[in-house]
Amino acid sequence: MVVDGIADETGETVDRLFHALADGTRRDILRRCVRGELSVSRLAAAYPMSFAAVQKHVTVLERAGLVTKERRGREQLVRTDPEAVGRARQALDELESAWRARVDRMSGLLAEGADDGAGPDAPDPHEHTTKGPDG
Amino acid sequence: MVVDGIADETGETVDRLFHALADGTRRDILRRCVRGELSVSRLAAAYPMSFAAVQKHVTVLERAGLVTKERRGREQLVRTDPEAVGRARQALDELESAWRARVDRMSGLLAEGADDGAGPDAPDPHEHTTKGPDG
DNA sequence: CCCATCTACAACCATTTGGTTGTACGTTAG
């Protein structure tokens, strides 16, 4: 069980996941490849763009772990990984749990009249690793 | 309940949502702004980048509907919108429901030996509106 | 074998992104 698989040290796994989902064509490919594996060329025929462009989209989805490719003869069959959406959802869960935990805690603190002021123990750099210059 | 709010005709709302989430700095900002509103300059102090850069990140989050800004005096307080994560989750739900529906339907179709018309010349354009040249 | 198909990949281009700096404007404190 790869716990770090969801969020590695820099969060680049999550980056790839959401980035892959942030494109309509790629989301559409995901939907299409659920009803059964489709070859890349068959996919390409469905969009108003070149084969190579679709190929790149599939690569992005693959690197994000959202689809898998399997070769059958000269074709490359693309299939969505059902667990992948679960992974994306879990990434959201982690954000949301931060929500709930904080909000919940805030209620308690307010009850005590305390003020975390978002200052004292706040400067705890979570990750803030955008795509840094060293990227 | 604004159903269309989740996915407009071209899906660009979903695009913005996932794009905003596809960056570690922005996800970190979301986490920080849960424990209470933070001014942009206070946020900026937490990252190894300029004020203007953080300002841009906040703008991206705002356009995605993930945070709201409220002016207090000369400060601009940033606060995450708890419902926003719910919206992202729902976008995932829509993808996942496509999964389940298709898979479920496939079982039935296989039993009938029918073809649901996923054919190449029967492209059912869901959206496939990447960021087209017209966009 | 020869040809058509499917894939892979490189080179190239326009636009976007993420970052910088600099400047201008509103607000609060002295």
Next chain:
DNA sequence: CTAACGTACAACCAAATGGTTGTAGATGGG
């Protein structure tokens, strides 16, 4: 008023993105 703070925004730059075309390597059919 003046100075300092916080914000807004424009101009600029390097790198990534999304697209194109072209070329080359496998695979399968006649």
